Amino acid sequence: MTLSRVTLAFGALCAGAALSLGAVSPAAAQAFTPNAEIVQGLTSSVSDVPGVSAEALRDLAKAHMQYQGPPESRPPLALQLDQLAQINVEIEFDLNSAMVKPSSYRTLGAIADAMHNPVLLGYKFLVVGNTDATGTREYNMKLSQERADAIAQALTSTFRVDPRRIESVGLGEEALQNTKNPDAAINRRVQIFNIGRTGPLPQQ
Numbered sequence: 576m577t578l579s580r581v582t583l584a585f586g587a588l589c590a591g592a593a594l595s596l597g598a599v600s601p602a603a604a605q606a607f608t609p610n611a612e613i614v615q616g617l618t619s620s621v622s623d624v625p626g627v628s629a630e631a632l633r634d635l636a637k638a639h640m641q642y643q644g645p646p647e648s649r650p651p652l653a654l655q656l657d658q659l660a661q662i663n664v665e666i667e668f669d670l671n672s673a674m675v676k677p678s679s680y681r682t683l684g685a686i687a688d689a690m691h692n693p694v695l696l697g698y699k700f701l702v703v704g705n706t707d708a709t710g711t712r713e714y715n716m717k718l719s720q721e722r723a724d725a726i727a728q729a730l731t732s733t734f735r736v737d738p739r740r741i742e743s744v745g746l747g748e749e750a751l752q753n754t755k756n757p758d759a760a761i762n763r764r765v766q767i768f769n770i771g772r773t774g775p776l777p778q779q
Contacts, residue, residue, distance in 0.1 A: 613689035616662040617700070617769045627655060627770050629701060629742035633720075639749045640712055647754040652746065656703075660769040662686075666726060673721035675729055683726065686767065687734030699773045702727045703766040704745040708757030712747055719745030726765060740773055 635653055642649040664686065667676035675683070689695060704723035706715040723743035731738040753759045 610685060610688050610692070613662060613685060614692050614694055617660050617689060617695055617698075617767065627653070627659065627701060627768065629744035632701075632703070632744045632746065636716065636744075636746045636749045640716070645754075646708060646748070646751050646757045649749075649754070652750040656750075656766075656768060662767050664765040664767060666722070666765050668722055668725075671718070673718070673725045675725055680729070680733070683729050684734060687730050687736050690730070690736050690740070695769075697772050698769050699740040699742070699771065701768040701770045702730075702741060702743040703750075703768065704743070705750055705752075705762060705764050705766065706748050707759060707762040708748045708751065712749075716745055716747035716749070719747045721745070723765070742770070 632653060639649065639652050664682060666679045666682060668674060669676065690700065702723045704719035704726070706719050708715070710718075720743075723745045727738075727741045727743040730736045730741055748757065748762070751757055751762045752764065753761050
């Protein structure tokens with residue numbers, strides 16, 4: 576069974592922001608993914624999704640850092656993520672900072688709108704931050720976690736997504752999309768995964 580994947584691209588990143596989670600060209604910045612496509616990308620078509628949590632992924636990433644040598648020689652981090660409905664998001668941050676640029680709030684608003692859609696109201700999501708291999712692995716891990724946390728915070732505080740429906744984790748450079756070119760912009764990305772139904776949420 577094939578799951579949908581959607582890539583959202585909003586805004587051109589300032590030159591030199593090598594550790595940013597998202598970087599797009601000015602041409603790509605003209606694209607806008609409609610709410611319906613985001614919903615489709617995050618809608619799981621698998622009834623029994625693999626158990627994935629921020630804590631488990633964080634432990635896997637820390638253990639993965641023991642593997643030395645070039646990135647292409649390291650084993651994959653978490654293959655079960657490929658089985659989940661997901662979208663890749665381009666988010667702009669200040670250089671070496673976890674502060675989301677105002678230009679990216681349109682992106683976050685579109686994602687929040689999708690999470691508020693009745694189709695997705697019963698699901699919870701995992702925000703995953705990834706960097707390229709510029710900088711040390713320890714620094715990349717820390718920065719990616721801070722940025723994933725910032726995105727989750729914006730979704731819950733500014734856009735009123737229930738915080739019990741969102742987890743966040745930074746994987747640094749441990750889950751490179753292009754291991755043969757570890758500094759490539761494609762590795763600087765934010766992923767949002769549908770990690771299954773929430774079950775009944777207690778009243779706040």
